[in-house]
Amino acid sequence: MAAEVAVMLPGARTSSDDVMTVLPELWVPEASQWLSSSAGRMALEGYSWMQAVHWVAGSGLYQPRRHRSSGLRSFNATTVFIAQLLAELNPCFPGIEYLMRRTGLSERAVEYHLAALRETGLLAYISRGTRVRGKHAQASEFARMIPPEYDAALGIRTVLRDETAPAYTRAVTGISEAGRELMARLGKKATRKVRRPRPKTAPKAPSKASPTGTPEGADEAAGTTVSEESRCTPMGGGCSTSSSAAGTSLPPESKLASGRSESSTRKKSKGRAGGRKAGKKFGHQKLNIIGRRYQLGRELTQQVEWLHGCSVPRVSWVSRNVADAGWTATEVLAWLHLRGTAEKVYRGSGLLAVLLTNAENVLDTPAKRADAVARWRGAQEVQRRHAIERVRAERERYEGDWQDPRSRAVRSEVDDAVAQLKSLSRPVIQGLADDASGLGAASYEVGEEEFADIRAAARAGLETGDTSLINDTIHGCGYDEALRVYGPDLMRRARRIDQVRRSSLTTLTYGA
Structure with missing residues (x-):
């Protein structure tokens, strides 16, 4: 059985150039992204799996645009960082929210990177997550796999020791001499921690007349490299050899009487003014029309008894007309007191929509709304007094010396x-x-x-x-x-x- 498996696997390659020309592209269809149907073998630990991840990242064999028009265009550094997070999990049971929190990506971006790992044969489903309405979402469980193209490129020999076991349990028995050097380089990359990639900013457009003589329309990659090299400190090396002061001119001495140039003074004054303006803007920020609607809806769900548990966006949409007219929650409560409510409420937002019909036209002035609030507060005071009198009468009745007998026969007598x-x-x-x-x-x-x-x-x-x-x-x-x-x-x-x-x-x- 070992000899048959060795014959089925591709032979060892002699150089990396031959790998790129002989090996096919990396693409695993959706039907083969499960552990039972995967052609790869299961990685025993995260170290060997990260070696395969780095090989896939540098091979250039993954070209998803040939098979689909959406998703990632290539296997990038963020995909490697997510693979490093998955290598730390045992079992590999990651949640989308966990990966979003660790990477700072959106939900769709995380799903794209997981799809790239599955399409390259590095991940396989053990169980797929479910999203059932009204229940907690279940995360997918993955198996870390090593694609067969990786074994073929490095000349890794595998054997199936147990004939009854599935094919993904193949064990490594050796490696060719040509693949040992590449395996050592991949091992160094696997031991090195990959940092979270920073979001790339668009490079500035090159100027028409560059002081260094760079022609217009130069490659953007060169501009990016210069910007990265210029970010250096006296404590570290690798600084750019070009001086940033080549295109600057010193101000005249007449402008330096106070020890500061006019441009620096102007920049500082603008910075201070901008800081005060920003503080005023964010310290006393005013709500827009949508914010006022949501604020009124949230207050109504808290203060109206039959609106408890209702959706705040739904209540905000129902009360949008009175919110746009400048009504407060107290004025809405006064209007509901004038209209009255039903004895049994089946749908709070629907009843609120009926009661608020044409309310902004009836109480169209602040004076009318203030009068309605005054009448509502007076009714509340009267109701409070009656409640006090009722409680007092009940206490006088039930808290006296006489107590009703517990026996039904004695009470009848x-x-x-x-x-x-x-x-x-x-x-x-x-x-x-x-x-x-x-x-x-x-x-x-x-x-x-x-x-x-x-x-x-x-x-x-x-x-x-x-x-x-x-x-x-x-x-x-x-x-x-x-x-x-x-x-x-x-x-x-x-x-x-x-x-x-x-x-x-x-x-x-x-x-x-």
Whole structure:
């Protein structure tokens, strides 16, 4: 089996020039980018894999533009840096966000570089990541592979020791003499850490008349080399041999009376002015129209109860008209108080869109909006007072000495005793009256005239939303007795006011 594998692999090459002319281009189709279908062998450690990465980077065999029109144009230094990050992972389970954070690239750029590593046969899928809506994204797991072109170029001999094992588990058995020197150079590159590449800036256009006599339209690469060599310090070597002061002229002595030239003074003054201007701009930066919309949307989702959990961009788009008109979140709350809300909200942003319809035209002046805010604050104060009174009444009722029995049988006996006392109260009073004056019991029957004052007081309380008088009568004498005293009309109004007050979606406003 070892002999058959050796025959299938290409033979050793004698020089790098022959490699470039004999070896085919590096391109692995998408169907062969999985570990089970890969033609390469799995790298046992990151060192040997980085040797293959550096060989691919310097071979020039990867030409993706022949197969697709998008993505990378070649295997560059950033791809090598990403491969170095992958060599540090064990298992090779990188996330896109992790590579974006380490490289400073965008998501699409990271995907392009990973695709380049797969298309050159250096990476193979073990499991592909998934992105399911509503779940966390799963990262892809890769296997670090060595392409067969690398083995052919260096004359590396491999053998499959176990016939039942897959082909990507081939082991190295030797290397040709011609490939040892190249292998040593690749080993030095693999041990050297690759730094994160800096973004390249576009070189300046060459001047028409260069003082060094360079013709117009010179190669941009020469200009880039000069700019890189000119960045030197006295502590290091490799400085450019040309002097940067060749094209400068000294100012006249009349301009150096204060020890500074006019140009340097002008530059410093501009720098200080620019700094103050920049500080003023960024220190007190004003929001644009989109920023005001998002600010209002964020405040509404925080202050309106039925907007909690809604999307801020959606709420910002719904309230765009009032935001453009200069409304604040307080003014929107006042308008929602005037319009009223539903008892049950199914979609907060949809209800907000309905309630804000034509709001900017109704309250079109700051004075009208201020009046609406004042009325809303007054209603909030009235509601707060009623809540305090209700809590106080409940405490007086439930925090006294009397406590309801826990046993249901005992509570029923207590209710029966209280009912008997209520039934005996009226005959006793009538009997005492008959003994005192000698009149019949029918002359002391309570009628409408006797309850006129208490009904008037209860009606006045209902106009301001106060139902404490009727509720106290119900708790003290029972519902039937309160119905006889106040009548069904007042009892129905009191019950409706209590139901509306218990709802958190309504606000009561009472006129003078």
